[in-house]
Amino acid sequence: MVTVNILLSTYNGEKYLAEQIESILNQTFKGWTLLIRDDGSSDGTSEIIKGYESKDDRIKFINKNKIENIGIHKSFKSLAKFSDADWYFLCDQDDVWLPNKIENMLNYTEGKSEEAKLVYSDLTTVDSNLNIISERIRNSKGHEAPILKNYLLQPTVTGCAVMFNRNLRNYWLLEKKIIGLHDSMLGFLAASLGSLEFINESYTLYRQHSENVVGSSTLSGIHAILQSFWGQNQVMNARAYDILETFPSISDKNKKVLKEFIKLNHVGLLGRFKVIIKYRYRYSLGGKLYSLFGNLLLLSNIGNKGVK
Incomplete structure (x- = not known):
């Protein structure tokens, strides 16, 4: 059973x-x-x-x-x-x-x-x-x-x-x-x-109620959106580093995906453009416009205070 x-x-x-x-x-x-x-x-x-x-x-x-x-x-x-x-x-x-x-x-x-x-x-x-x-x-x-x-x-x-x-x-x-x-x-x-x-x-x-630790909410204002996007980006970068370090047996394909995502925060405009064109990251919940916006943010680096 x-x-x-x-x-x-x-x-x-x-x-x-x-x-x-x-x-x-x-x-x-x-x-x-x-x-x-x-x-x-x-x-x-x-x-x-x-x-x-x-x-x-x-x-x-x-x-x-x-x-x-x-x-x-x-x-x-x-x-x-x-x-x-x-x-x-x-x-x-x-x-x-x-x-x-x-x-x-x-x-x-x-x-x-x-x-x-x-x-x-x-x-x-x-x-x-x-x-x-x-x-x-x-x-x-x-x-x-x-x-x-x-x-x-x-x-x-x-x-x-x-x-x-x-x-x-x-x-x-x-x-x-x-x-x-x-x-x-x-x-x-x-x-x-x-x-x-x-x-x-x-x-x-x-x-959904006032005491939720995490709820289903919608951000408003460009500053809040940028703050959320790059905050999440930093979390995902830290996780990518950690998985690469903790699980060296990860498949070569996924290892490359993680390394090139990390690379986005450490290369110039041309380098970011090459990675984004290759992967064409997609929002699974937001559709084509959200995906376009996310890729443009990754490309432009607008609002990114950097990943340590």
Whole structure:
């Protein structure tokens, strides 16, 4: 039988946490283990977790005797490290899972996978009362999981819609550095070292409210857009360096993709032009105009304060 670990990191989540756990208890697939870590809550989150743990032996509160804040990326990594499973699901404290989420995503993979693999689905955004804001947040023209060169321009993975296998989890645990958010890092590892796949269905009600750590937002103003673009560019450069150093066995093709992306920040206009013409980086969620804008920014270097 396929084994499943659900990884749930909490922080002051008492308002919505019970509703999320109930949606996991209502899953049609029953063979899961829910691992929960509290990242230093000051509200009643820990008591809610203890209450559910006492009622269902599939729920495990992994740090109930040592509640401390280590940050969301390290917190999820601690959960992944806690015990082995065939597949891992990331879980946010404030969403709601549809009853067939685990069953359908497992059916998509047809069991175990030998390569490092991450699968993610679409999302339905809802307000704090679960009223639908948008049925789907992916490109209405048809989103596909990006290949590595395009993931470098725009990470597309949202944690609460993710499932990944043990091989990818093992790669993640080899990473010593904490660079950016955990979900986009997992997507980057999958695109670099294995496979990244998208299911064109929504199995999660992705709640948007004032306490979200990361939400579905739209930047406004050219300064904010440039700041976001180059901030993400620096994160992806740091990740590219780290993967090249940590995983020397990466394929020659992907090694070249990463090295030439890094090169963009260290060569002149002509050098950048040659790389961009060769790769023609594409936004997987934004269409042709976004892709053109992203490539022009890479070419012009406007707003880039440099990658250290």
